[in-house]
Amino acid sequence: MRFEVVAFLKFGFFASALLLSTDLLYSWYLRQKNRTPRLNEVNFVMSNALPCCPHTADVEVIKKCRNPHCKAKLSRKIIEQIDSAKHLICIAMYMFTMRHMADAIMNAKKRGVHIRIITDFSMTNDHSQINKLQGDGIAIRIAGNGDLYMHNKYCLIDVLTGETKFKENTHPLNGVLINGSMNWTTNGFERNWENIIFTSDDHLKSEFKRSFDYIWSRCA
Ligand SMILES: [Zn+2]
Numbered sequence: 732m733r734f735e736v737v738a739f740l741k742f743g744f745f746a747s748a749l750l751l752s753t754d755l756l757y758s759w760y761l762r763q764k765n766r767t768p769r770l771n772e773v774n775f776v777m778s779n780a781l782p783c784c785p786h787t788a789d790v791e792v793i794k795k796c797r798n799p800h801c802k803a804k805l806s807r808k809i810i811e812q813i814d815s816a817k818h819l820i821c822i823a824m825y826m827f828t829m830r831h832m833a834d835a836i837m838n839a840k841k842r843g844v845h846i847r848i849i850t851d852f853s854m855t856n857d858h859s860q861i862n863k864l865q866g867d868g869i870a871i872r873i874a875g876n877g878d879l880y881m882h883n884k885y886c887l888i889d890v891l892t893g894e895t896k897f898k899e900n901t902h903p904l905n906g907v908l909i910n911g912s913m914n915w916t917t918n919g920f921e922r923n924w925e926n927i928i929f930t931s932d933d934h935l936k937s938e939f940k941r942s943f944d945y946i947w948s949r950c951a
Contacts, residue, residue, distance in 0.1 A: 771928075772928070772929050774808070774929070775924075785803060786802070786806045809886070813839055813886075815902065820846050822886045823884070833863060849872050851874065874946055884911060885909060887909075888908075913925035
């Protein structure tokens with residue numbers, strides 16, 4: 732009788748241990764399966780880099796370029812992120828004069844992506860892309876007044892924190908933040924020393940989105 736009780740207890744112990752380890756293994760598998768991919772990279776624009784591809788060069792030509800400081804590769808990276816947007820693009824950009832960036836934004840609008848752009852008062856001139864984008868129906872708000880500047884340079888792709896309008900974010904990285912020193916101008920991409928970060932970090936995305944929404948709500 733005593734032997735049977737011990738055997739039963741042993742069986743119970745091993746069965747529980749087996750169930751527990753299976754459960755732990757299964758939850759680890761689910762975490763791996765549903766893990767959001769990560770993007771964290773910084774790019775530097777080197778003022779003295781040798782000139783190679785123009786920004787308007789064919790995508791395949793830019794892909795094959797071996798210059799590690801190819802400036803067209805960086806503008807392609809930003810355009811690829813704009814092209815990947817499915818729901819919402821929020822841009823806060825002090826200076827915006829690059830035409831092929833504006834073209835990518837218009838293409839996104841045609842795909843049904845919501846676009847919001849905050850820019851500086853100084854961009855309400857014909858040299859910038861802002862008037863053209865506004866004329867094409869893009870929602871633009873102006874901050875700064877000529878005395879103080881809206882000096883941010885960031886772009887949020889499908890960062891939907893706080894949005895109730897969209898039930899699901901299908902962006903492969905659940906949104907991306909592009910931020911750095913660079914304006915979207917020829918000088919920014921071609922002549923200056925600049926840095927630009929691409930990240931899918933949830934905390935940073937949410938903080939930038941909160942800041943964007945605040946400025947958006949404060950200007951007309
Ligand atoms: Zn190149």
